[in-house]
Amino acid sequence: MTVVTRSAQLFPLKPCIRLNAVRLVSLLVSAFLLSGCAGALWSDPVARQLNLFTQERLLLTADYARHHYGGDGYELREPRMIVLHYTAFPTLDESVRFFSSPFLDTEFRRDISAGGAVNVSAHYLVDRDGTVYQTAGENVICRHTIGFNHLALGIENVGRGAEQLTEEQAEADAALILRILRRHPSIRFLIGHDEYRDSRRPHYKLFREDDSTYGPTHKIDPGKTFMARVRSILAKRYGILLED
Numbered sequence: 001m002t003v004v005t006r007s008a009q010l011f012p013l014k015p016c017i018r019l020n021a022v023r024l025v026s027l028l029v030s031a032f033l034l035s036g037c038a039g040a041l042w043s044d045p046v047a048r049q050l051n052l053f054t055q056e057r058l059l060l061t062a063d064y065a066r067h068h069y070g071g072d073g074y075e076l077r078e079p080r081m082i083v084l085h086y087t088a089f090p091t092l093d094e095s096v097r098f099f100s101s102p103f104l105d106t107e108f109r110r111d112i113s114a115g116g117a118v119n120v121s122a123h124y125l126v127d128r129d130g131t132v133y134q135t136a137g138e139n140v141i142c143r144h145t146i147g148f149n150h151l152a153l154g155i156e157n158v159g160r161g162a163e164q165l166t167e168e169q170a171e172a173d174a175a176l177i178l179r180i181l182r183r184h185p186s187i188r189f190l191i192g193h194d195e196y197r198d199s200r201r202p203h204y205k206l207f208r209e210d211d212s213t214y215g216p217t218h219k220i221d222p223g224k225t226f227m228a229r230v231r232s233i234l235a236k237r238y239g240i241l242l243e244d
């Protein structure tokens, strides 16, 4: 609205043309929201933007959400939890290359290929030096944790295994979680991917999987040590205690 008023002052228009200008802005905003650009909304101010979600990937995501969660689109409307992971790749470049394709590598990920065509992904990718990259808008469903993708934001940490994860990543994850919580007070749970199948933990009540033939897989990322370190930073430095 400010832009329109300003344009009207700079370029005095006849009322009918000004109305058309207002309609044009409105149409552009609508088109933006309906297009793949919606994936770039809810961006983190600190993260470097590396949006991997094309229009094609959003449509594949909508298919996935419909099949597994009865969803009506690719949107993640009200996140309830955050899941931490590691990529199982030793470098940022290899991790980005793996996540870039909209389609799942059905040979490499044969274990989950029956679950749908869309590639796995997360909202954030944290390099070993603590640099944070945002690879999807926080309002988009990413495929990273079976049974929880419809309500979980995912953070991937670059690393071949738990032994490669760094203190910088634990610090960056905790600071990122703090910023995410400010944007989404609906979030109550923080888990590691290796904790997602534990039905004794409070987060498990959120589990939903409509395809009875598609079962959760065994996960070991990011591991107990890393989760303990992130939880410790959150509690001691920021006074944040999330349920698991």
Ligand SMILES: [Zn+2]
Pocket: 084, 085, 086, 144, 193, 219, 221
């Ligand atoms: Zn994982």
